[in-house]
Amino acid sequence: MIPLRIVSALVAISLLAGPTQAEESPETDTQLTGIVQGDAPITYPSKYLDQDVTVLPGVFFPYEGENWVLPMMHEYRDLFEGKSVLEIGTGSGIISLYAAQLGASKVVSTDINPKAVECANLNAKRMGFDGVMRARLVPPEDMSAYSVIADGETFDIIFSNPPYALDLDADINTAVVDTGGLGPSLIRGLDQHLTPDGSAILLYGSLFYHHVMVRFARHEGYEVRYHLPNLLMPWEAQTLYNFYLTTALQREGVDPKGFGFHADLAIPRELTHKAHLEPKATDYQAHEDEIGHAFVKSQYGELFEGRKPKRPHPGFMVVRRK
Amino acid sequence: MNVQHRLASALLGATLLVSSHALAREYVVKKGLESFRSATLEAEIQIVPGVVVPARSEQIMAPFLTSHPEIVAGRSVLVLDAGCGLTALVAAKLGAARVVASDTRQTALDCTGRNARKLGIETPIETRRVPEDAKSPFAALEPDAKFDVIIAEASHALDLQSEAAPTPLLHGHTDLPIVTGLAQRLTPNGVAILRYPEMFHHMLLVKYARAIGFEVRHHRPETISSQELASVFNLYLARLLEAEKLPSDAFRFARTDTLGDITLANDFEPFDAEKSTRRYPGVALLRPGAETAP
Numbered sequence: 001m002i003p004l005r006i007v008s009a010l011v012a013i014s015l016l017a018g019p020t021q022a023e024e025s026p027e028t029d030t031q032l033t034g035i036v037q038g039d040a041p042i043t044y045p046s047k048y049l050d051q052d053v054t055v056l057p058g059v060f061f062p063y064e065g066e067n068w069v070l071p072m073m074h075e076y077r078d079l080f081e082g083k084s085v086l087e088i089g090t091g092s093g094i095i096s097l098y099a100a101q102l103g104a105s106k107v108v109s110t111d112i113n114p115k116a117v118e119c120a121n122l123n124a125k126r127m128g129f130d131g132v133m134r135a136r137l138v139p140p141e142d143m144s145a146y147s148v149i150a151d152g153e154t155f156d157i158i159f160s161n162p163p164y165a166l167d168l169d170a171d172i173n174t175a176v177v178d179t180g181g182l183g184p185s186l187i188r189g190l191d192q193h194l195t196p197d198g199s200a201i202l203l204y205g206s207l208f209y210h211h212v213m214v215r216f217a218r219h220e221g222y223e224v225r226y227h228l229p230n231l232l233m234p235w236e237a238q239t240l241y242n243f244y245l246t247t248a249l250q251r252e253g254v255d256p257k258g259f260g261f262h263a264d265l266a267i268p269r270e271l272t273h274k275a276h277l278e279p280k281a282t283d284y285q286a287h288e289d290e291i292g293h294a295f296v297k298s299q300y301g302e303l304f305e306g307r308k309p310k311r312p313h314p315g316f317m318v319v320r321r322k
Numbered sequence: 323m324n325v326q327h328r329l330a331s332a333l334l335g336a337t338l339l340v341s342s343h344a345l346a347r348e349y350v351v352k353k354g355l356e357s358f359r360s361a362t363l364e365a366e367i368q369i370v371p372g373v374v375v376p377a378r379s380e381q382i383m384a385p386f387l388t389s390h391p392e393i394v395a396g397r398s399v400l401v402l403d404a405g406c407g408l409t410a411l412v413a414a415k416l417g418a419a420r421v422v423a424s425d426t427r428q429t430a431l432d433c434t435g436r437n438a439r440k441l442g443i444e445t446p447i448e449t450r451r452v453p454e455d456a457k458s459p460f461a462a463l464e465p466d467a468k469f470d471v472i473i474a475e476a477s478h479a480l481d482l483q484s485e486a487a488p489t490p491l492l493h494g495h496t497d498l499p500i501v502t503g504l505a506q507r508l509t510p511n512g513v514a515i516l517r518y519p520e521m522f523h524h525m526l527l528v529k530y531a532r533a534i535g536f537e538v539r540h541h542r543p544e545t546i547s548s549q550e551l552a553s554v555f556n557l558y559l560a561r562l563l564e565a566e567k568l569p570s571d572a573f574r575f576a577r578t579d580t581l582g583d584i585t586l587a588n589d590f591e592p593f594d595a596e597k598s599t600r601r602y603p604g605v606a607l608l609r610p611g612a613e614t615a616p
Contacts, residue, residue, distance in 0.1 A: 168561050184566050208555055211581065212562060215573040228582050232546070243561070244522050244554050245529065247482050252498045254530070294546060296582035 035060055035175065048074055048098055051127050055092045058115035060175050062094040069095050069161050069203060072313040073102065076304065079199070080104045083156035086193065088145050088186060090135055091175070093120025095159060100129040107133035108155070110148055112140070112173060143173045144185035146193055154195045160186060161203040165235035166212075176235070183209060187217050187319070196321060199304075205315035206233040207296055208240060217319045225303050226317035232294035345519060345545065345603075346377035348477050350490050362388055362412055367437040369406045373430050374477045374490050376408040383475060383517050384412045386602045390594060393513065394418045397470035400507070402459055402500060407434025407447060409473055414438070414445040422469070424450040424462050460503045468509045474500050475517040479549035480526075482557050492549065492577075496523075501531050501608070508610055519543050519604035520550040521586065531608050539593060540606035546584040552577045 036042050036057050044053040044062060048070040055061055073080070073095070080102035087096045090109035093116075100107050107129070109120050120135035136148040145160070163178045170179045183204070190200055204210040207229050217224045249256045300312040356369045358376065362384035369375055387394060387409075395417040401410040404423035411434075414421045423434045431449040438447040450462035459474075477491055484494045497518075504514050514536075518524040521543045531538050552575040563572055575581065590601050 166562075168558075168565060180562055180565050184562075207582065207584075208558065211555065211575065211579075212559060219568075219573050232584055240554050240558050241522060241525070243558055244482065245526055247557060248480070248496045248498070248526050249530070251482065251494075252496055254498065295585045295587070297585070298580070298582045 053094050056115050056119040059119045060091040062092045065094040075310055077102050085157045086155040088160040089162050090120045091116050093123045096133055100133045109135040110138050112138045146189040156195050156198045158200040164233055166209045167239050183213050200319040202317050203315050205229050206236040208236050222319045223322045224319050227300045227313045228298040230296050230314040346381045348374050348377050350374050370429050370433045373406050373433055379408045382602055383409050387412050391416045399471040400469040402474040404434055405430050407437050410447050414443045422448045424452050426452045426454050459500050470509050470512045472514045479520050480523045481553050514608040516606045517604050521546045535611045536608040537611045538608050541590050541602045542588050544603045548581045551581045
């Protein structure tokens with residue numbers, strides 16, 4: 001099960017998402033974020049979709065999709081008509097479903113979680129999009145971005161709202177952690193899988209990975225426009241902080257193991273590491289030692305040429321061929 | 323208090339912080355004498371080329387000492403990396419019995435001496451030059467010299483990759499040896515006052531001090547600077563580039579990159595019994611604990 005601290009951190013993130021979201025009643029909060037618990041599917045009434053979304057147990061609740069991604073898609077809704085769309089990491093399918101509703105001619109959705117694939121296909125069928133949209137399961141042996149996309153299969157729009165946190169020390173990609181391979185593989189495959197005039201629309205909501213992806217895509221020769229994330233997320237801060245502290249201590253000949261710091265707000269290791277590991281000596285500590293909520297101030301320019309944004313879309317980047 | 327309420331109040335607090343506090347800019351004087359008006363000293367002091375303008379000492383450390391005069395009055399005070407001497411002069415003005423200012427640069431010590439003479443403060447400022455290649459920041463002191471108060475302030479962002487030529491505002495000194503040496507250099511009831519305004523560096527020293535037995539009370543920095551963020555990002559980026567088999571210089575974070583100003587939502591415990599709500603971001607008080615090894 002997803003511990004409460006993860007849920008509360010997700011609530012925190014959603015609180016930061018902006019002024020457009022509705023107030024939630026306190027008793028349902030833990031059902032609105034994180035992975036759906038228990039045996040019963042949840043029905044989620046999206047403001048954007050014509051029909052309710054079903055979220056199966058074991059699948060991420062589409063709070064972020066609804067509050068961060070769908071408003072962005074809504075603003076640029078004319079871009080989807082008649083287009084082929086690939087969504088990498090679909091979860092409940094809410095983003096793909098909205099792309100289908102906006103008139104996409106073909107939608108392929110992928111996920112590493114079998115429950116998510118089942119959930120997305122279930123929703124597509126219920127909403128009558130199963131002729132257009134189909135979810136595919138990414139096998140654990142190859143979690144790179146296009147592992148279930150055929151050679152030469154191209155898309156006008158490649159969409160991804162990937163895991164929040166980057167952790168090069170984690171063993172396996174999960175709904176919340178990218179071990180560092182997904183983002184770069186996504187950019188590298190654009191050459192083969194993005195149509196000449198296509199756009200990759202990516203939501204990298206944490207500051208470091210966002211900056212890295214922008215620079216990596218430019219390094220690979222693409223044009224990138226972006227809105228900086230509005231915060232340095234706690235998990236990413238943890239990753240950077242631990243490595244920085246460890247490096248500084250080792251430089252001075254101090255064994256970081258002697259410190260006895262422990263993980264608290266950190267993502268539980270059982271979710272991100274195959275083998276259960278002892279917490280690292282310098283693991284991020286909650287309370288006064290945590291970096292907590294770090295707010296980023298920035299300005300928001302055009303994501304698509306000639307289209308002044310109606311509102312900020314923090315964390316989004318649009319990658320196109322030059 | 324549930325999560326929402328706590329976060330909502332944190333958000334509100336952050337909004338207030340953004341509007342209330344901005345750290346003054348520090349810079350190195352390039353050429354010619356520069357005058358700096360210190361409200362605390364009620365005087366102009368002079369900064370020589372190569373020395374940092376003490377804007378943040380004036381903004382944070384001087385008010386801290388002025389609000390807690392009992393910490394330095396009648397006591398012996400050592401100021402490390404004293405620079406132009408502002409903090410040493412404030413300590414002297416507040417009635418310190420003895421003030422020693424040390425620095426690795428003779429120009430800085432000359433600057434301190436000149437300002438002390440100009441102000442005519444009664445307590446003489448003793449200056450000590452730390453050899454550039456000294457392993458210990460206390461190398462300029464007599465072997466058994468101890469102080470009631472030891473003050474260290476950082477103007478630099480910590481560069482753990484030593485990627486740039488060292489400058490007073492950016493270099494690779496972690497300053498852990500300062501904390502290590504305190505056990506030997508503080509009198510039994512002594513206190514160290516650190517001011518490290520860079521978030522990651524500040525937390526490194528706080529954690530290290532606690533790990534070796536100090537009792538620490540501190541106010542965290544309220545921001546993460548672009549300078550520090552570039553250092554932290556580049557350190558991790560090097561791992562990512564290696565994992566992706568990209569050249570180590572494929573791309574990097576330049577210090578001029580707009581990484582965004584990061585504001586942190588912090589709680590502040592007052593340092594003093596009067597429950598003053600004043601904030602001294604970056605300041606940490608270290609007292610030897612029962613188990614601090616000498």
